[in-house]
Each structure stands twice: as C-alpha cells, then as structure tokens.
C-alpha cells in the first residue's frame with residue numbers, strides 16, 4: 001500500500017460531487033469526437049499513460065537574482081520535497097517521477113532515499129549535475145567555467161562530480177544524466193570559441209564513457225545566463241553537434257526557455273527527431289527570456305505545435321523516438337504544488353489536443369499546398385476543449401477531478417507549515 005499525503009476520502013467526496021457534470025461533458029465530447037471517427041476511450045487511455053516528471057527543485061519557492069519571497073511550509077530537504085511531489089502525483093496522476101539535482105539532493109544513504117520514494121510510488125527521473133555554482137566544500141572554483149575551464153584540474157573536478165552523479169543515479173534506479181553547464185563568457189574576446197568547445201567535448205567524452213548502456217546522456221543548451229555574451233552550449237546547433245560527436249547514448253534536451261525570443265521551437269524539435277537526437281524536454285513558458293513561467297501560461301499554441309510534432313513522430317513510428325518529459329519552472333508568486341499540478345495538466349492537454357489532429361486531412365492539405373486549411377486543421381484540434389478527457393483520466397486512476405480545489409480543501413500547505421518552520425536568513429537569493 002502506497003503512502004498518501006491527501007486523504008483519499010476527501011478526493012472521493014469531491015469526485016462524487018463532480019462526477020455527474022463530468023460524465024455529461026465527457027459524453028458530449030465523445031459525440032463531437034465520433035464525428036471525426038475518433039474513439040474518446042482510446043484518447044482517454046493515452047491520457048492515462050501520459051507521464052511528465054517533476055523537478056525536485058520545483059517544489060520550493062523560486063526567486064530571481066533580486067529577491068526571493070519564501071512561501072510557508074517549504075520543503076527543507078529531499079525527503080520533504082518527495083512528500084510534496086507525492087501530493088502532485090496523487091491529485092494529477094501524471095507525475096510519477098521526480099528529477100533530482102545534485103548536490104542539492106545529496107544524502108548519505110541512497111538506499112534510505114530510494115525506500116522513501118518507493119513508499120510513495122515515485123520513480124527517479126533524470127539526474128541533474130551541478131557545476132554552475134561553487135559548493136562549500138569545493139576545492140576549485142567554477143567562476144571561469146567547469147567542464148570547459150582553462151584549468152585542467154578544475155575540469156577534472158567537474159567531470160568527477162558528473163561521474164558521482166551517475167553512481168548515485170544507479171542507486172536510485174534512474175537511467176539518465178542531464179548535463180547543463182553555465183560556462184561561457186561575458187566579454188568579446190574573453191574566450192576562444194573553438195578551444196572552449198573542444199574542452200567541453202573532451203570533458204563530455206569522459207562522462208559519456210561512464211554512461212551505462214541502458215542510460216542516456218542528455219545535453220541541455222541555453223542561450224544566455226549566467227554568461228551574457230556567449231555560452232559554450234548555446235543553441236540546438238552546438239547541442240546536436242556535441243551529441244553526434246559523443247555517440248548514440250547522447251541526445252539533446254530542449255528547455256523551452258533556452259532559446260532566443262520567437263525562435264521556432266517546434267521546427268527544432270522536428271530536426272532533432274529526424275536525426276534521432278531528441279532526448280527530452282524541460283517544459284516551462286516565457287514572455288521574454290528564460291522566464292521559467294508555468295507551462296502553457298503564455299504560449300499554449302506553441303506548446304501544442306511542439307506536441308503536434310511529437311505525436312506526428314509517434315504516429316509515423318519514427319525510429320529512435322522516445323523523448324522524456326519534465327517540468328522545469330520557477331514559482332515565485334504561487335504555491336509551487338499548485339503550479340506544478342496545473343502545469344503538468346497543461347502539458348498533458350497539449351498532448352491530447354495533438355492526438356486529435358486529423359493527420360490524414362493535414363497531410364492532404366500539405367500535399368495540395370492548401371495553407372489555410374492546413375492551419376485550420378491544427379486550429380480545429382487546438383480549439384477543442386479536452387478538459388473532460390483529462391479529468392476522466394485522473395478520475396479513473398484515483399486522482400482528483402478538480403485537483404486544485406481538492407488540494408486547497410485538504411489544507412496540506414498549512415499542515416506541513418506546522419512541521420516545517422521557515423528557513424531563517426535566506427534573504428535575497430537565487431535558485
């Protein structure tokens with residue numbers, strides 16, 4: 001029997017009250033979809049199978065480089081983070097795995113940590129290494145870079161950290177390592193572009209050689225920040241070049257916020273799929289840069305268009321296509337649990353809408369160069385409200401028809417605040 005943080009009686013009561021209307025809406029949507037020869041039950045089954053991982057760092061309140069405004073009852077360690085992740089999954093039923101970040105989530109006893117996550121029925125998603133900041137016990141600084149540092153000993157230290165991350169990941173049952181480095185420069189001329197990328201590839205080759213055969217190594221690119229003139233793995237071009245240089249187990253990871261404004265991300269996704277290099281996603285949304293806003297809150301159509309590419313690849317049986325999905329957001333003014341529940345469902349919503357795109361009609365429009373009807377074919381699916389499918393998928397798996405309402409009624413945040421006193425002196429800070 002799995003541990004539960006929210007009373008199953010409360011979920012049942014709320015669901016019973018909401019079920020009549022849900023069934024009516026579901027039946028109506030079933031009729032609408034049947035006109036397109038779509039079986040709603042098949043779509044709901046796919047909604048139930050949809051999974052997106054939650055980042056362990058997402059359940060704490062985020063912040064900016066100016067300030068952080070802590071919430072109440074924030075998790076103080078990885079065990080409390082897992083408790084919050086368990087709530088998100090219990091209500092949403094689509095976030096059964098957690099992506100840890102080391103050394104933030106480092107423990108002395110990984111067997112104990114694994115047993116704790118098992119007790120909540122949670123799996124471990126990709127391991128994230130951290131060489132973008134200095135730790136208290138660290139011998140050499142990453143001020144001028146980690147895997148690309150001009151100093152060989154500093155590079156060795158950063159490589160060693162990634163190797164220990166792989167070992168910890170094995171103990172947790174993970175099967176991926178995600179590497180993002182903040183390495184780059186703030187001034188023209190500060191770094192030799194080619195030499196720093198050569199040092200990156202050399203370091204990554206050593207890490208790659210330690211990746212188990214049934215693992216993947218995901219490379220995350222980012223255009224700017226903390227380096228503001230150039231970054232070593234700046235864009236999907238540098239990313240796929242590195243992944244191709246390293247080998248089949250190396251793939252590119254797309255964080256939606258890590259591109260220049262207005263870049264056509266769905267087209268990048270298509271290219272990565274075509275060359276078997278799409279590893280996975282960090283979903284979030286943005287207005288200006290790497291804003292890390294809630295998924296689907298600013299550009300829901302873009303998110304849908306990305307899933308249109310993913311579902312297209314799935315439907316074509318594209319070789320080597322098996323991307324992993326994760327949220328990577330910073331919650332500055334909301335309860336992180338609420339944002340993560342909402343965001344997971346918004347990503348799931350994009351997936352479901354992409355599933356109901358009339359692909360035969362779209363393909364026909366493309367062949368005939370009917371631009372307007374091609375666009376309208378996508379819009380038809382995007383404009384359909386698939387909420388009843390999402391709610392039914394949650395209900396059938398024991399989740400909440402109205403997860404946010406149930407979460408608020410549970411008083412979970414107030415309860416954990418009693419046993420999790422605020423961490424004093426955190427002041428302004430970064431995440």
Ligand SMILES: [Mn+2]
Nearest residue numbers: 220255282328
């Ligand atoms: Mn990310």
